[in-house]
Amino acid sequence: MALFKNQFANVVEWKEFRDDMIFWKWNNDEIKKGSKLIIRPGQDAIFLYNGKIEGIFQDEGEYDIETQIIPFLSTLKGFKFGFNTGMRAEVLFVNTKEFVVKWGTKNAINIPTPQLPGGMPVRSNGTFTFKVNDYVALIDKIAGVKNSYLVEDVKIRITAVLDELLMKWISKEGKDMFNLQANASEIGRGIKEDLDMKIIDDGMTITGFNIMSFNYPEEIQDMINKTASHSMIGDLGKYQQVSMVDGISSGKVKGGGTAADMAGMMMGMNIAKEMMENMNNNSNSNSNSNKKPNFCPNCGAKTEGANFCPNCGQKLA
Template identity: 65%
Template sequence: MGLFGGQLSNVVEWQEQRDDVIFWKWHNDEIKRGSKLIIRPGQDAIFMFNGKIEGVFTDEGSFDIESEIVPFLSTLKGFKFGFNSGMRAEVLFINTREFTVKWGTKNAISLQAPGLPGGMPVRAFGNFQFKVADYQALIDKIAGIKDDYRVADVQTRVLSVVDQLLMKWISREGKDIFNLQANAAEISGGICTDLDMQMQLLGIGITGFQIQSVSYPEEVQEMQKKAAAQSMMGDLGRYQQMAMADALTKPGGNAAGQTAASMAGMQMGMMMGHQMAEQMAGQTKQGQSAAAGAGPKFCPNCGTPVNGAKFCSNCGQKLI
């Protein structure tokens, strides 16, 4: 028996688990007496018989199938292994991790826009997350006819509907199509809900959906840049101050920077000279006013002290 024992037993395991595989089906002619089930981290093992789930095992470790697995199977719990015969069953290994996948619009989607009969062509891209949510639905729809199922399969299915969902949720409640990034969280939430409802039919749950970027035609992007520049130029004085400060802090980068610094220096010099001229003019006016308002201390006719009076109190001489 010891010489031939290895021929009557096998190991049921998913040894080469890959990050891009959602499930993998182990199947053999039959599971022999003495066989082991090995469940690794990030795996669940599902025993199936005639396409139906017999038992789901989630604990990690190595288990004797006859003593530790069969007693928990629905219709096979009373199965007895014979000397030359084994149990005919399939084992489906599930990758339990959450997958993150990139998405992007296949073609530019046209959104209704005022003055644009053909609409505004917009592209978008981002990420979505999913994981296996319903084992029975997965078996009924996919695992019953496939030996494995890959992330690329889910990605293809999502990309086939994401353009329509984007149009639906962007158009909802009159979103500003020129500022879609501001409403990205709300749009993403709506798409995630709709997408999850569709994928749950296959046993896949969509756990997250994000819009990372929305791109417009180059002409629209140029218009947005010009509009931003015009908005900044609205306060011309502030713009000049910012430009002068920037030029002064970066005088040696290149010829254009040196020219800007020179011009800024000239403007500041002119401003300082203008301020000094105004101050000198003010001082001159004050001196003239003071000189014009001061009278003689003595009468030039009789010598009587007058202390700035307009007429001499002694002889009546007009002084100012």
């Protein structure tokens, strides 16, 4: 008799739980007498009746619907199961985790800049995070007409407006177009606020937006690297010498040995020239320091090249 009594009972649960699914709706015809509700970690269960929220259950575990769930429902708390009748209701399971999504620009974004008339072509990539924070809005805008919703659905919406927002926040005054990474945090905060306004009405919120890198065309990146090298070395002549040494040591200066030998000889000549100039400067400095004065610094008498002043005896050299 007990088997016959519960033969129509069902289990209300999110069986095929997916990490990339934001919500899933259980909408069988009826919840029968003796049915159970199972809530797993990372899930909330929302009972819906005629499209309205009847109750939200957040604690994981297994519950008897008749004795542990119905008494807490808004308009169904007095519902009594009949032998052949059940409760017609839907149960929306919501994934409560924070979702992490990778993003990247499909095409280069041309950012207006005075240095380049056609704009600076920039690519970028990073991550953003979001989660569900308003069940009423979620049901009103999305869950009311859909049985499930994926992270990919949100990603498509975000990436559709991301290029526009990147251009907006990169173009803000004071940004160094050749060192955008230095302003990545500020740009990311602005984009996060704008993206949050895009999805907040759907019951979700952007919890973070991170820019991993900005990427320039190869020729622009080479120019940036060379400019940085010049700044670090500080002198064009030294930069050329360092470049020559790098070319010889890396094997980039080739030509059957002749080119490398010529480069080495030129560098040797340059170094020898610098040494000779240094020696001449030192010699001139020494000769100037040993030159005898024509007049005594003590009494002013004419010295005529003597080592001592003939008038007062002051040592002159």
